[in-house]
Amino acid sequence: MRTLLSVTLTGLAATPALAGEMAVTVEIPRLDVAEYHRPYVAVWVEGADQSVAANLTVRYDVKMRDNEGTKWLKDMRQWWRRSGRDQTFPMDGVSGPTLPVGEHSLSFDTAKGPLASLKPGSYALVVEAAREVGGRELLKIPFEWPVKQSFDQSVKGENELGKIALAIKP
Amino acid sequence: MKSLLARTTVALALAAGLTLPAAAHRTWMLPSATVLSGQDPWITVDAAVSNDLFYFEHVPLRLDGLQVFTPTGAEGKAENQATGKYRSTFDVHLDQPGTYKIAMAGGGIMAFWEENGQRKRWRGTAENFAKEVPANAEKLQVTENSRRMEIFATAGKPTDTVLKPTGKGLELVPVTHPNDLFAGEAATFQFVLDGKPAANLDVSVIPGGIRYRNDLGEMKLKTDKDGKLSVTWPQPGMYWMEAEVEDTNTSIKQAAKRRASYNTTLEVLAQ
Numbered sequence: 001m002r003t004l005l006s007v008t009l010t011g012l013a014a015t016p017a018l019a020g021e022m023a024v025t026v027e028i029p030r031l032d033v034a035e036y037h038r039p040y041v042a043v044w045v046e047g048a049d050q051s052v053a054a055n056l057t058v059r060y061d062v063k064m065r066d067n068e069g070t071k072w073l074k075d076m077r078q079w080w081r082r083s084g085r086d087q088t089f090p091m092d093g094v095s096g097p098t099l100p101v102g103e104h105s106l107s108f109d110t111a112k113g114p115l116a117s118l119k120p121g122s123y124a125l126v127v128e129a130a131r132e133v134g135g136r137e138l139l140k141i142p143f144e145w146p147v148k149q150s151f152d153q154s155v156k157g158e159n160e161l162g163k164i165a166l167a168i169k170p
Numbered sequence: 171m172k173s174l175l176a177r178t179t180v181a182l183a184l185a186a187g188l189t190l191p192a193a194a195h196r197t198w199m200l201p202s203a204t205v206l207s208g209q210d211p212w213i214t215v216d217a218a219v220s221n222d223l224f225y226f227e228h229v230p231l232r233l234d235g236l237q238v239f240t241p242t243g244a245e246g247k248a249e250n251q252a253t254g255k256y257r258s259t260f261d262v263h264l265d266q267p268g269t270y271k272i273a274m275a276g277g278g279i280m281a282f283w284e285e286n287g288q289r290k291r292w293r294g295t296a297e298n299f300a301k302e303v304p305a306n307a308e309k310l311q312v313t314e315n316s317r318r319m320e321i322f323a324t325a326g327k328p329t330d331t332v333l334k335p336t337g338k339g340l341e342l343v344p345v346t347h348p349n350d351l352f353a354g355e356a357a358t359f360q361f362v363l364d365g366k367p368a369a370n371l372d373v374s375v376i377p378g379g380i381r382y383r384n385d386l387g388e389m390k391l392k393t394d395k396d397g398k399l400s401v402t403w404p405q406p407g408m409y410w411m412e413a414e415v416e417d418t419n420t421s422i423k424q425a426a427k428r429r430a431s432y433n434t435t436l437e438v439l440a441q
Contacts (some may be wrong), residue, residue, distance in 0.1 A: 071208030077439050080207060081350065085327045 019071035020110045021169045024056065025154070026127060027103045031134070039131040039160055040072060041085055042079035043106070045115070046140075048122045049078030052083040054114035057106060058095045061101035103163070110168070118145050129160040142164045189227045197231060197319060197433065198410055199272065200224045200378075202351050204323045204437040207253035211264045211325045215248075215272060218257040220248070222380040223410050226256035233258050235276050239332045241268025248272070268329035269322055269349060277316035277339065279425060296421045303424075314428040316340065321435050334379040337365035340415055340430040345398065351438045353406040360398045361413055363430060367397030371413050375401055378408040406440040 024043060041062075045054040058079070061069030070089045074080040089095060093113070108115055123145050130136040137160035141153050147168045154165035193387070200216045217231035230253045238246035248260040281292040281303050286314055292303055296314075303310070316339035322332070328347045335341040342348075346357035361368040375389040393399045403409070412433040420428045 067209050071206075071211070072209035074205050078441070079203070080205070081352075084207065170196075 017020045021167075022108045022110055022115060022123065023165075023167040023169075024127075025103060025163065025165035025167075026099065026106065026109070027130075027157075027164070028099050028101050029157070029162040030101045031162070033134065035133050037132040039129040039134070040076055040099060041099060041127065041129045042076045042127070043127050044079060044083065045118070046082065046124050046126050051084065051125060052079075053118055054086075055083055055091065055094045056108060058084070059093060059098050060095065061091060062095065062097050072130070072132065075136065076128045077116070077130075077136070078126070080126050107121070120145055125164075126165045127161060127164050129157075131160055137161045139164050143168065146169050146170065179215045195221055195228050196223060196410065196412070198224060198276070198435055199319060199321045200408060200435055201272075201321050201323050201437070202378055204228070205439065206264060206322075206323065206325045206327075212261055213264065213323050214250075214259060214261045215321065216257050216259055218273075220256075223376055224378045224408060225381055228256070230254060230256055230258040231274075232276075233260065234256070235274050236260070237275070238262055238432060239271040239273065241266050241270060241329045241331060241388050243331045243334075246270065262323070264323060264325040267326035269321055269324045269332055269347070271322055271332035273318065273320045275316075275318040275336075275339070277314065277430075279310065279312060281307070281310060281312045281424075293314040299422055299424070300441045304394060309395070312422070312425040314422070314425040316430040318432045319434065320432075322348040335362050335365055337362075339364065340368060340371075340413060340432040342411075342432055342434060348434070351403060353403050353438055353440055356400050356402045358400050359411075360396065360397060361393050362397055363415060363417070364419065366431075367393075367395070368413075368415060369393055369395045369397055370403065371397065371415055373399055373411065373413040375409055375411045378410065388400075403438040406438050409436045410434075411436060419427055 005164055014055040026041065026043065041059040043056040044052050044125055047053045066088060073084050094109065124140045126140050128138040137157050137163055139155050139157055141155055143151055147170045149170065151168040156163050197219050199410050202214045208352040219231055220226060220228045233251050238247050238248050239330060251260040257319040262270060262272060278293055278295055279299050283290050294302055318339055318341060328349050333344050335343050341362050343360040343362055345360055351357050361371050373391045373393065375391060376388050388399065391399045392402060409432060413433040414429065416427055416429050418427055
């Protein structure tokens with residue numbers, strides 16, 4: 001039995017998506033394991049050629065001294081290959097601490113940052129999670145850009161991720 | 171009955187014939203990781219000679235001639251070297267971002283001859299050959315060999331300074347970066363012999379974990395006219411890739427032929 005905790009990360013989370021907004025919901029499932037560590041999670045937008053079009057957030061153990069938490073970033077192996085290995089940490093405006101069990105809402109203004117320069121085409125929202133002494137899971141939600149009407153879709157993970165939802169308002 | 175016997179004999183002969191080229195054990199280095207992140211990455215490497223990949227069951231690989239190349243191409247250090255009953259180990263501190271190469275390259279001349287009816291055997295370098303092997307040696311047989319074994323590991327973003335061939339012996343020139351390999355994807359590599367494309371070269375690729383399966387799982391590949399080949403990795407894991415070629419490009423005239431070999435261990439990640 002999974003318990004869902006609703007955690008509000010941004011002030012926008014509780015309200016419906018505003019105009020020109022990309023809202024991403026990431027659920028970190030409660031797991032019945034002896035040794036639990038919060039997963040590392042990367043959320044990004046990939047282009048048709050799988051290149052990273054926008055890094056939305058990267059969550060890792062930022063509290064360890066000497067930035068030692070970066071040692072396991074490569075366990076998010078698709079993200080590491082597509083983008084992580086080109087970055088320096090912490091990543092300005094992108095990286096942050098790990099997320100606790102529960103549903104997390106993140107929202108991004110499509111008129112700002114990397115989303116503002118997204119060219120028309122086929123994309124996918126990608127969420128990758130890797131957990132210390134645990135497993136790894138990667139989920140995708142494909143979408144076309146720009147959206148003409150509200151886009152709303154979700155997928156469900158099996159092990160390391162719960163529900164992942166993407167809502168885009170034109 | 172007779173035909174069964176004949177068939178058995180043929181089978182035995184075949185078996186014997188097949189085991190001959192493989193009689194030499196496999197020589198390998200196995201890195202603990204090849205794709206690394208973080209502030210202070212290290213890898214540890216096992217090095218051994220064995221039949222099954224990658225198990226320590228025969229003899230350790232002697233670490234003489236071991237070289238570490240940092241991402242700038244400068245020589246680095248192989249720390250904490252130790253040799254046990256079945257394997258050698260050492261550590262490499264990846265203290266710069268980029269791709270490191272760990273190599274063991276060598277070779278030499280082997281000579282056999284007879285002196286007063288006694289068989290003599292000599293191993294050494296091309297430079298010492300004239301000094302140490304009698305010029306008038308009877309029934310002299312000389313062969314030259316060149317061996318190279320390499321592994322790669324990358325901290326952060328892959329770089330290619332260390333991937334440039336030296337131009338000596340048989341070498342691998344990665345087209346696909348050796349630390350960017352994923353199951354289900356095709357990777358392209360080029361082989362060069364003395365810096366020139368090694369066309370029609372037989373290359374063997376064997377996945378590790380032999381002990382726990384019946385099928386060797388060997389992929390027998392051949393390079394094209396440009397010395398290139400493409401391999402699609404069936405599953406994630408560590409793979410051993412090996413090639414050997416014989417030619418007459420020897421460094422001393424007494425040697426009739428040269429045998430050049432190359433092997434590497436490649437890590438293929440899961441998608």
